[in-house]
Amino acid sequence: MERIEKLKKFLETSPADSFVQHALALEYVKAGDDAAARKLFEEILARDPGYVGSYYHLAKLLERNNAVEEALKVYEKGMAVSQKAGDPHAFGELRSALEQLLF
Numbered sequence: 001m002e003r004i005e006k007l008k009k010f011l012e013t014s015p016a017d018s019f020v021q022h023a024l025a026l027e028y029v030k031a032g033d034d035a036a037a038r039k040l041f042e043e044i045l046a047r048d049p050g051y052v053g054s055y056y057h058l059a060k061l062l063e064r065n066n067a068v069e070e071a072l073k074v075y076e077k078g079m080a081v082s083q084k085a086g087d088p089h090a091f092g093e094l095r096s097a098l099e100q101l102l103f
Contacts, residue, residue, distance in 0.1 A: 003027050018048045026057065034061055052082045052090045056097060063101060071101060 007024040011017065021040050028037035041058035044051050055078025062071035075098040082090035 001031070004031065016047060018044050018051045018054075022051065022054055022057075025054070029057070029061065034065060037061055049081060050085060052078060052085060052087055055081065056090070056094055059094075059097065068101065072098065075101070 004024065004027045007020055007027060010020045011024065014020065021044050025037040025040035028040065038058065038061055041054045044054045045058065055074055059071040059074040059078065062074060075094050078094045079091055082094060
């Protein structure tokens, strides 16, 4: 919980910092608060659709919560964004996760 509080403090001075929001969302995932994590991941991607790492983590969260169709869409969107950004590593991770979900 201490990390969560520290990250929230950082966001008070810079509320649109995607890196800090992403870190906070990951802490919420660790704490089992998927609703708070999902909200942050979605906020990041709405504001900063090029923040590729959040696609993977949002899709994994959706998978865990049996929102398979939503997860598939997030993986596909993340793949398109990462390919456009020239990020083959992120593209490969997203594709691998998508394939595991499908097969």
